[in-house]
Amino acid sequence: MFAKRRFISALALTAAGALTLGLAACSAGSGSEPAASGGSGDLTTIGFVAVGPEGAWRKANEANIQETFSKDAGFDLKYAPAANNDQKSQIDAFTSFVDEGVDVILLSATEGSGWEDSLERAKEAEIPVVLIDRGIEPNNTDLYVTRIAPDNIAVSEGVANWAVKTFPNGANYFTLEGPAGVSVVNERNEGWDEVVGADPKLVKLGAQTANWSTEEAKSVFETVLKSNNNNVQLVFAQNDEMGLGAVQAVEEAGLTPGKDVKIATIDGTKNALQALADGKLSFVAEYNPLFGETALEVVKKVLAGEKVESSIVVPSDTFDSPEAASTALPNRKF
C-alpha cells in the first residue's frame, strides 16, 4: 500500500520534472533572440497577479506568460497566484506589488468587481496595469492600460458560422452549456445565437448544462437523443470535455459521431484535437491561451511610452478537419 503511494508520488514527480524540462527547453528557444536587446540594462520587474491552479487552460496560459517574461528577455517576473481563487489574496499581492514599485503589473482577476481602489493606487504610483484574460467590472478603461484576451463571442461565432456552412439544408441542434449564469457561458451563447438564430433552418432542440463535465454531458446527451428519437444532427458543446462526453453518448446510441451527429466544441485542448483527428469531433474552435508574446509586445510599448488599444483580442484558430487537427497536434501545449 505504502509502496504504491510512493510509486504514485514518484510518478507525479517524474511527470512534473518532465514538464519543467519541456518548459525550460521552450523558454530557451523563444527567449534567445530578445536576449540581445535586454542585455543592456537592469531587469524590468513585472508583478503578475494570477489566478493559479484552475484547469488545463489556465495552466497553459500562466506557464506561457511566465516563460515569455524570462530573465533572458530582460524581465524579472514575480508570480503571485491567488490562494484558493480568493480575491482578497489577489488584492494583497497587488498592493504589495504597488508598494514595492514594480515597473508593470499584469492582472488576471478571479473576480471582476472590487478592483477600483487597488487600480487607483497603482495609477497614483504611475504603475501601468495590463489585464490578462479576465476583465474588470465596471469596465473603466481609465484604470488600466489594456486588456489582452481572446474573444468568447467571436470564437463562438466562428463555430456558428461553420455550423451554418456545414448544414445548408438545416439541422436540429442541441447546446451543452457550462454552469448557468457564468459570463463565459453567456458570451458563448451570445455569439452562437447571433449567427445561428438568424438561420431559421437550424432548429434548436434545447440547451442543458453539463457543468463542463464529460460524465454529465454523456448522461445528458443520451437522454436528449432518446427524447428526440435520435433526430439530432448537431451538438454545440461549449467546452471540449462536454463535447467528448457527447461523442460517447452518440456512440452508445449506435450512431456514428461525425457522420450522424456532428459535434463542435470550444477550447482546443489536446484531447479534443485528438478526437477531431480521429473523426469523432467535427469542429474545434480554439480559445487561445498562449498570448505571452502579445503581452510582451504590449509591455514593451507601454514602457516606451507608446499608446496601446484599450482592448486587444488574441487571435484564435479553428480546426475544421482531421488533417488540420493532425498537423496541430504535435505542437499542442495544452
Next chain:
Amino acid sequence: MNSSKPAGAKGLVAEVVRKQYFWGIIAIVLLLAVNVFKDPSYLAISISPTDGNLVGNLIDILRAAAPVLMIAVGMCLVVATGGIDLSVGSIMVVAGAVSMELLAGSNAPDSLGAAFIAIVVALAISGLLGAVNGVLVSVVGLQPFISTLVVMLAGRGLAKVITGGQNTSAVNEPFRWVANGYAIGIPVVFVLAVLITIAVGMLVRKSALGLMIEAIGMDAKAARLAGLNRRGLLMTAYISSGLLAGVAGIFATASVMTVDVSRTGYQLELDAILAVVIGGTSLAGGKFNITGAAIGAILIATLDKTVVFLGVSSSATPAFKAIVIVALCLLQSERVRALFRQRRIQRPTGTAATKKETVSA
C-alpha cells in the same frame, strides 16, 4: 403500482405505505408519469438489434443511479452512527484519478489484469481515506462534520496531485465494461450496484452489526455501557463508506474513461445525504433504512433524467429539483399529513353527499 397487488397482500401493502420511502416511490412514479405524458413511449424498453441489449429511458435511469446508490448506502451507515460523511464525492475523484492514472500508465487496452489492479488499488486507497475519517472521528474525537470536511478538501487536492492537475483519460476495455457493459441485456453497473447494496444490507441486517450501529447512533453512552466497541463500529462505518465511494468513483470514471479532477463526484455528497433522508433515515442518527436510501438514489437519478427529458432550461433546473424535493419532504412529514387527515375527517360532517360517498366506499 401497489393497487395491482392482490388483496391477500394487503398487510404488506399497508406496511410499505407506512414506510417513509413509500413517498419516494410515489415521487418516482409521478416523475415517470410526467415523462410518459410528454412522450407516451417513454417507458418502452426495446432490444437493441445490433447487440441484443436492453435500451430505453428506464435503463438509462438505472445506470445513472448506480454511483449515487453506492454512496447513499455508505452514507446511510455513517448517518446511522450519528455522523455524516462529506468526503464521498472527493473519495470518488481520488478513486477515479488513481484508476485512470494506473490504466494510462499501463497502456494495455485489453488487459483484464490492468483493470483488476486499477480497481483494487483504487478501492484500497478509498478504504484508506475512509479509515482516515474513521480515525479522526473515533480516535481523535473530532466532529464527523469537520473530519470528513478535511478529507473532502484534501481528497480533491490529492486527486489533482495524482493526475498532475490534468483530466486523465485512458483506454481499457474491461474497465470500461464495468460501467458500459451488459450482462444478459442488463447494464452491468446496475447489477453490480444492486448486488453490493444487497450484500451490505444482508451483512448489517442478518448480523447484529446493524443493531450495534443503530445503538451507538441513538445513545453513545448507553451503547458503551452495554459493552459495544464504539471505535471499531465507527471505523467499520467510515471505511465502508470510503470503499463504497471508491466503487462509485470507478463507476463514474469508467463510464467515460476520463477523470475530471474538478468535476467527478463534485457535490455528490449532497445527493447521497438527500437519498438517505428521502429513504427515511434521520440525520440525528439511530435507525437506518438501506432500502430507503436505494429508493432515494433511484429517485435522484430519475429526477436528473426527467429534467433533461422535459428540456427544463439550465437556469431553471435547480429550482425544478428543489420544488420536487420540497414537495416530497412535505408529504413525508407526519405533521403535514396529519393536517390533511384532519381536514378529510372534518369534511364529511359538513356535506351529506361526501358522507354517503365515504360510506359506500
